[in-house]
Amino acid sequence: MDASHSSLPHVVVIGGGFAGLWCTRALAREAVRITLIDRTNHHLFQPLLYQVATAGLSSPDIAAPLRHILRRQRNVEVRLGEVVGIDSVRRSVQLADGTSVAYDYLLVASGATHSYFGRDEWARVAPGLKTLDDALAIRRRVLTAFERAESASSEDERDAWLSFVIVGGGPTGVELAGTLAEIARHTLKREFRHIDPARAAVRLIEAGPRVLASFPESLSEKARAQLASLGVTVLTGAPVKAIDADGVEVGETRIASKTVLWAAGVAASALGAELARAFSVETDRAGRVKVKPDLSVDVESRVYVAGDLAHIADGDRMVPGVAPAAKQMGAHVANAIRASLRSARPQPFQYRDFGNLATIGRLAAIVDLRGLKFSGPLAWAFWLLAHVFFLIGFRNRLVVMLNWAWSYWTYQRSARIILGENSPPAARDS
Amino acid sequence: MDASHSSLPHVVVIGGGFAGLWCTRALAREAVRITLIDRTNHHLFQPLLYQVATAGLSSPDIAAPLRHILRRQRNVEVRLGEVVGIDSVRRSVQLADGTSVAYDYLLVASGATHSYFGRDEWARVAPGLKTLDDALAIRRRVLTAFERAESASSEDERDAWLSFVIVGGGPTGVELAGTLAEIARHTLKREFRHIDPARAAVRLIEAGPRVLASFPESLSEKARAQLASLGVTVLTGAPVKAIDADGVEVGETRIASKTVLWAAGVAASALGAELARAFSVETDRAGRVKVKPDLSVDVESRVYVAGDLAHIADGDRMVPGVAPAAKQMGAHVANAIRASLRSARPQPFQYRDFGNLATIGRLAAIVDLRGLKFSGPLAWAFWLLAHVFFLIGFRNRLVVMLNWAWSYWTYQRSARIILGENSPPAARDS
Numbered sequence: 001m002d003a004s005h006s007s008l009p010h011v012v013v014i015g016g017g018f019a020g021l022w023c024t025r026a027l028a029r030e031a032v033r034i035t036l037i038d039r040t041n042h043h044l045f046q047p048l049l050y051q052v053a054t055a056g057l058s059s060p061d062i063a064a065p066l067r068h069i070l071r072r073q074r075n076v077e078v079r080l081g082e083v084v085g086i087d088s089v090r091r092s093v094q095l096a097d098g099t100s101v102a103y104d105y106l107l108v109a110s111g112a113t114h115s116y117f118g119r120d121e122w123a124r125v126a127p128g129l130k131t132l133d134d135a136l137a138i139r140r141r142v143l144t145a146f147e148r149a150e151s152a153s154s155e156d157e158r159d160a161w162l163s164f165v166i167v168g169g170g171p172t173g174v175e176l177a178g179t180l181a182e183i184a185r186h187t188l189k190r191e192f193r194h195i196d197p198a199r200a201a202v203r204l205i206e207a208g209p210r211v212l213a214s215f216p217e218s219l220s221e222k223a224r225a226q227l228a229s230l231g232v233t234v235l236t237g238a239p240v241k242a243i244d245a246d247g248v249e250v251g252e253t254r255i256a257s258k259t260v261l262w263a264a265g266v267a268a269s270a271l272g273a274e275l276a277r278a279f280s281v282e283t284d285r286a287g288r289v290k291v292k293p294d295l296s297v298d299v300e301s302r303v304y305v306a307g308d309l310a311h312i313a314d315g316d317r318m319v320p321g322v323a324p325a326a327k328q329m330g331a332h333v334a335n336a337i338r339a340s341l342r343s344a345r346p347q348p349f350q351y352r353d354f355g356n357l358a359t360i361g362r363l364a365a366i367v368d369l370r371g372l373k374f375s376g377p378l379a380w381a382f383w384l385l386a387h388v389f390f391l392i393g394f395r396n397r398l399v400v401m402l403n404w405a406w407s408y409w410t411y412q413r414s415a416r417i418i419l420g421e422n423s424p425p426a427a428r429d430s
Numbered sequence: 431m432d433a434s435h436s437s438l439p440h441v442v443v444i445g446g447g448f449a450g451l452w453c454t455r456a457l458a459r460e461a462v463r464i465t466l467i468d469r470t471n472h473h474l475f476q477p478l479l480y481q482v483a484t485a486g487l488s489s490p491d492i493a494a495p496l497r498h499i500l501r502r503q504r505n506v507e508v509r510l511g512e513v514v515g516i517d518s519v520r521r522s523v524q525l526a527d528g529t530s531v532a533y534d535y536l537l538v539a540s541g542a543t544h545s546y547f548g549r550d551e552w553a554r555v556a557p558g559l560k561t562l563d564d565a566l567a568i569r570r571r572v573l574t575a576f577e578r579a580e581s582a583s584s585e586d587e588r589d590a591w592l593s594f595v596i597v598g599g600g601p602t603g604v605e606l607a608g609t610l611a612e613i614a615r616h617t618l619k620r621e622f623r624h625i626d627p628a629r630a631a632v633r634l635i636e637a638g639p640r641v642l643a644s645f646p647e648s649l650s651e652k653a654r655a656q657l658a659s660l661g662v663t664v665l666t667g668a669p670v671k672a673i674d675a676d677g678v679e680v681g682e683t684r685i686a687s688k689t690v691l692w693a694a695g696v697a698a699s700a701l702g703a704e705l706a707r708a709f710s711v712e713t714d715r716a717g718r719v720k721v722k723p724d725l726s727v728d729v730e731s732r733v734y735v736a737g738d739l740a741h742i743a744d745g746d747r748m749v750p751g752v753a754p755a756a757k758q759m760g761a762h763v764a765n766a767i768r769a770s771l772r773s774a775r776p777q778p779f780q781y782r783d784f785g786n787l788a789t790i791g792r793l794a795a796i797v798d799l800r801g802l803k804f805s806g807p808l809a810w811a812f813w814l815l816a817h818v819f820f821l822i823g824f825r826n827r828l829v830v831m832l833n834w835a836w837s838y839w840t841y842q843r844s845a846r847i848i849l850g851e852n853s854p855p856a857a858r859d860s
Binding site: 040041042058059060061063065067068071072077078079080081097099132133136143144147150151153188189190191192193194398399402403412414415416417418419 | 471488493497501502508510511562566574580581621833844847848849
């Protein structure tokens with residue numbers, strides 16, 4: 001089969017996210033063989049992951065098997081595995097199963113995970129949202145909290161189960177808070193007998209001075225107002241000091257809560273440190289690799305970094321960790337490899353910023369298209385169309401549209417199924 | 431709220447399956463208060479569970495939150511909990527969380543689980559299919575097996591990963607075997623580079639003389655032929671002697687296989703033994719409770735059993751453990767409770783047998799409508815319509831129909847997402 005023509009240059013891509021997948025696809029007609037390695041069997045449409053966490057969509061709606069996406073691209077081999085080391089001398093990557101894979105070109109696009117700023121013990125009590133497994137764990141916690149509130153034996157216990165705290169006022173935190181408020185106020189209406197879910201307290205806590213800080217101040221203000229009208233209490237300038245199973249400490253205040261979700265910190269994949277070790281490149285505070293203008297770790301190495309793992313300047317700020325940037329970087333690395341194969345000079349990466357969107361909840365979003373700013377229902381419709389349009393695969397788009405049309409009219413959420421409740425404790429808390 | 435009018439007679443229903451839910455709904459206009467207790471938050475449409483296991487449907491397609499189904503029935507309170515004991519003197523049930531719930535009327539409809547005939551160590555290597563968590567575990571195993579085959583380092587290893595054994599030739603075993611063969615031959619086509627998934631061996635092993643033994647012999651023969659044409663090797667008269675992580679022993683033969691699925695034995699819920707202890711009723715070999723003709727454990731107790739947990743005769747055979755029988759029993763118990771409230775005599779339960787269907791795979795099924803027998807594409811269409819029609823909730827029906835239409839034309843299966851692969855080993859094997 002094509003992919004095993006071992007005389008062709010071997011491109012190894014680590015990570016099947018936006019950067020890795022876009023690079024792989026862009027090399028479809030090149031005389032190379034590609035091995036795409038991922039820890040999971042699927043490409044994940046991360047921008048809609050919060051919808052899985054909040055029971056609006058099912059896992060398969062926003063994920064597709066990498067093998068299936070790439071089945072017709074005969075120069076690619078997909079491999080399920082976890083890369084644990086990179087050997088710059090032998091030019092190979094080591095997998096957790098003990099095997100190694102030699103490369104001529106290497107793209108490391110293993111993305112980011114959440115960071116607890118050195119307080120890793122918070123992970124158990126305040127789960128973050130990066131993978132489908134994370135999303136299902138959050139869904140389980142949120143739905144179970146209402147069940148526990150219903151059967152609580154005291155007022156205090158009930159209130160603690162009806163108290164939700166989201167730490168971090170970035171896009172994920174805002175989406176989670178807005179959607180949770182909608183679930184409490186509308187979705188669960190009439191379903192309980194001892195509690196009124198609409199009385200649930202949803203608090204969004206941000207250490208900095210405003211939510212959605214990557215947007216202009218005026219849009220942050222709009223977002224805050226929209227969150228308030230959905231029923232979310234927004235606390236800014238409020239750094240979290242402690243989190244335990246019964247609540248959070250914010251400044252001098254303690255908030256009782258049985259359900260704390262973490263949307264605050266991002267840390268680059270551990271392969272950033274591995275690249276720093278192997279190629280003597282620098283990393284930034286979040287562990288991202290400071291790449292050369294062509295996205296390589298050094299111009300001779302033929303080793304590249306793209307997506308959330310890459311640190312690269314865009315004028316006086318950094319290229320943001322968003323899907324369009326990752327796709328552009330992936331495509332750029334494909335071009336750099338193509339140039340190298342033809343002994344041409346690599347071009348520097350140029351980020352094309354098409355704008356910035358964030359959704360908040362039903363009919364609530366903000367949009368900043370390079371100066372054209374708007375918010376509210378129109379922004380929400382714009383966000384919806386943009387996201388459904390970019391979903392991979394026609395079937396997914398159709399199902400997601402149908403799901404949303406249904407949810408919109410009925411306020412219902414189709415995926416309100418608690419899974420894993422009979423699993424051992426280790427699984428329940430994973 | 432209505433459900434807390436404590437002066438009304440209290441009906442406690444254990445289990446939100448077909449029997450429990452149908453009884454609960456039938457009492458909607460009765461002057462009672464009902465507490466429905468279930469270990470999970472959802473009603474599960476069990477006849478399509480194999481589709482979740484084989485990645486054709488998502489969990490929410492075949493499950494709906496009990497609270498949501500019953501939100502408008504104000505005399506019901508839904509409680510998430512596990513019943514661990516029944517006290518016939520105090521007339522109360524004990525929950526795992528230490529609380530207890532008193533009843534005036536009790537319906538125990540906690541169903542069945544799989545039985546390994548005393549070989550519980552087989553559970554780890556040969557998972558069964560009763561819950562959504564089971565289905566996701568089987569899906570993970572099956573999809574992972576093809577991944578492992580692709581990266582196998584020897585022929586023997588590859589063949590063992592491409593060898594699937596299903597133990598038990600009842601409806602679940604036949605559905606799993608037929609669908610697995612379809613996945614191997616069609617769904618995964620072109621997606622791998624080192625293996626040909628179509629060469630996977632799918633074996634269905636049945637200890638008795640024929641598959642689908644609850645059907646007439648001629649239809650069993652048709653089913654066997656349809657399985658063979660889908661690519662399944664059927665072994666009958668083949669009792670399993672041993673199962674381990676590397677294969678099964680059948681008679682004198684050893685079959686190497688990394689993926690063994692269990693569809694052989696059914697055991698009643700542990701509450702059967704609890705009822706036997708508390709009310710001195712008999713249970714059969716599978717642990718089902720031998721109930722009185724009105725489905726009570728004794729006519730005075732006002733304690734009833736329905737669904738897969740009940741053992742009751744239908745002429746010279748037993749009422750089968752199928753969804754229509756469970757619904758009928760649930761509705762009958764509602765009538766018995768209504769009669770008791772009016773001090774009327776209870777009627778004996780009469781099973782109305784509308785026929786028996788089993789699906790085998792694409793365009794393959796058998797139907798036995800009280801003598802009118804047919805098989806093949808027509809039987810498959812009949813099965814499809816009957817199952818989609820009985821799915822709870824309009825949205826589910828629509829999504830499932832769309833999913834199936836899509837799968838039918840493309841051979842694709844939408845839910846091919848391996849979840850939980852980064853969970854701790856305990857979770858992976860749960």
